[in-house]
Amino acid sequence: MQLEQLKGVFGSTTKALEILYLNYNLKPVVRQGFYDNEIGRVKDFCRTHGLAYETAPYKVILADKQKRYSDKGFKARVDDPRRGMFFIYISKDERKATEARIFEMKDNHKELGLILGYPECCVDFFVENWPERSQLDNSYVFPALKNTDGYKFPFYTNIIKRSQDTTLLNHFPHSFKCEKSINMAKDRLKMLYELEARTASELVHELKCRVRIGTRTIEFS
Numbered sequence: 001m002q003l004e005q006l007k008g009v010f011g012s013t014t015k016a017l018e019i020l021y022l023n024y025n026l027k028p029v030v031r032q033g034f035y036d037n038e039i040g041r042v043k044d045f046c047r048t049h050g051l052a053y054e055t056a057p058y059k060v061i062l063a064d065k066q067k068r069y070s071d072k073g074f075k076a077r078v079d080d081p082r083r084g085m086f087f088i089y090i091s092k093d094e095r096k097a098t099e100a101r102i103f104e105m106k107d108n109h110k111e112l113g114l115i116l117g118y119p120e121c122c123v124d125f126f127v128e129n130w131p132e133r134s135q136l137d138n139s140y141v142f143p144a145l146k147n148t149d150g151y152k153f154p155f156y157t158n159i160i161k162r163s164q165d166t167t168l169l170n171h172f173p174h175s176f177k178c179e180k181s182i183n184m185a186k187d188r189l190k191m192l193y194e195l196e197a198r199t200a201s202e203l204v205h206e207l208k209c210r211v212r213i214g215t216r217t218i219e220f221s
């Protein structure tokens with residue numbers, strides 16, 4: 001599997017990378033949203049590569065239409081006229097893809113997070129903050145920041161640039177110093193260096209940055 005080819009099928013670097021993690025057993029299940037016109041080629045790809053996939057029986061409409069990127073969406077009927085994405089669950093293990101679809105259908109965030117391979121500390125963090133954050137923008141950057149001391153963080157957990165298609169993680173770390181998230185990102189980066197060294201170093205370069213969030217200026221290095 002080549003990153004460029006995957007980008008053509010899945011539509012972004014972040015999504016393409018997740019498929020690579022799946023392929024190299026660094027992730028058990030991938031959950032991604034696609035619009036109508038993208039679904040056919042994604043399913044074709046899965047069939048050609050012997051990957052199991054499941055499609056959610058509803059669509060998700062992004063809550064903030066003004067922004068190109070949003071962490072927040074709501075479920076709607078498949079025949080709802082508004083433009084929505086369909087969640088597809090992809091795995092080497094058919095049972096896991098099915099389970100992930102069912103957990104999400106039932107809003108079981110804990111089991112969904114675990115089957116997607118997120119660290120348990122971060123899943124618990126999400127579950128704990130969900131009632132409040134889901135009413136806002138459904139971003140967990142502020143609560144994670146609250147859990148992190150200091151101003152210098154490892155670049156591995158930089159999820160601030162996820163909207164610019166630049167991230168090694170696909171979950172919100174419970175803290176920017178979460179050890180399990182750091183190790184996960186390290187394994188992924190190691191794989192990427194072996195496959196596409198140039199892309200890997202460009203990604204690291206992008207992730208190392210200084211950002212201002214609220215009243216704090218933090219540095220990922």
Ligand SMILES: [Zn+2]
Pocket residue numbers: 119120121122123173174175178179180181
């Ligand atoms: Zn964690």
